[in-house]
Amino acid sequence: MDEELRVAVLVASTREGRVGGEIGRWFVERAAGHGGVVLDVLDLATFAIPARLPAEPTAGMAGFAKRIAVAEAYVVVTPEYNRSFPASLKQAIDCAYEEWRAKPVGFVSYGYRAAGRYAVEHLRDVFTELHTATVRDSVCLDLLEHECGDPGAGPHGESAGHAASALLDELIWWGLALREGRRARPYRG
Numbered sequence: 077m078d079e080e081l082r083v084a085v086l087v088a089s090t091r092e093g094r095v096g097g098e099i100g101r102w103f104v105e106r107a108a109g110h111g112g113v114v115l116d117v118l119d120l121a122t123f124a125i126p127a128r129l130p131a132e133p134t135a136g137m138a139g140f141a142k143r144i145a146v147a148e149a150y151v152v153v154t155p156e157y158n159r160s161f162p163a164s165l166k167q168a169i170d171c172a173y174e175e176w177r178a179k180p181v182g183f184v185s186y187g188y189r190a191a192g193r194y195a196v197e198h199l200r201d202v203f204t205e206l207h208t209a210t211v212r213d214s215v216c217l218d219l220l221e222h223e224c225g226d227p228g229a230g231p232h233g234e235s236a237g238h239a240a241s242a243l244l245d246e247l248i249w250w251g252l253a254l255r256e257g258r259r260a261r262p263y264r265g
């Protein structure tokens with residue numbers, strides 16, 4: 077349906093033994109229940125994106141860029157590594173350029189006490205360079221609180237569920253507004 081927004085959910089961690097897969101699944105389940113979106117999960121662990129950028133894009137890089145082009149909005153599920161986001165994510169982001177433009181980006185971050193907020197702040201800079209609109213509200217999960225979640229409200233508690241809803245409401249608003257904007261006039265920037 078035309079009103080449903082095509083949202084790509086990027087699962088950023090490719091680390092062996094990662095918790096990112098579980099957090100990505102949790103968010104995708106919340107987003108599916110929220111409605112208004114058609115989801116495409118881009119798990120970076122399943123893309124063959126080389127660590128050393130080649131002169132010409134590989135099939136893995138081109139395949140990733142194509143999925144970015146098709147999406148109308150993005151949610152990045154990212155851990156925090158040494159006060160930033162993982163290199164695997166930067167390498168993937170850099171595989172596309174025009175494909176990101178004039179679309180909104182939201183964040184689900186996780187880590188220890190800061191809950192991935194430093195990673196998100198760095199990502200806002202990167203995504204500004206790519207002419208995206210980053211949404212204000214994000215989901216920030218403190219892994220040290222993980223065991224304390226409300227058992228009736230999913231693995232990350234009720235407050236995380238509310239944060240996911242706020243993020244999705246903003247992402248959908250921006251996504252539909254920017255879809256109309258791109259149709260009305262070519263983005264110049």
Ligand SMILES: Cc1cc2nc3c(=O)[nH]c(=O)nc-3n(C[C@H](O)[C@H](O)[C@H](O)COP(=O)(O)O)c2cc1C
Binds near residue numbers: 157
């Ligand atoms: C190399 C590395 C650096 C990390 N640095 C931070 C950090 O600066 N802040 C933080 O809150 N957690 C940090 N952590 C903890 C991670 O957020 C935590 O291990 C998380 O599970 C990583 O996500 P993943 O399991 O999906 O890869 C770090 C973990 C790794 C592996």
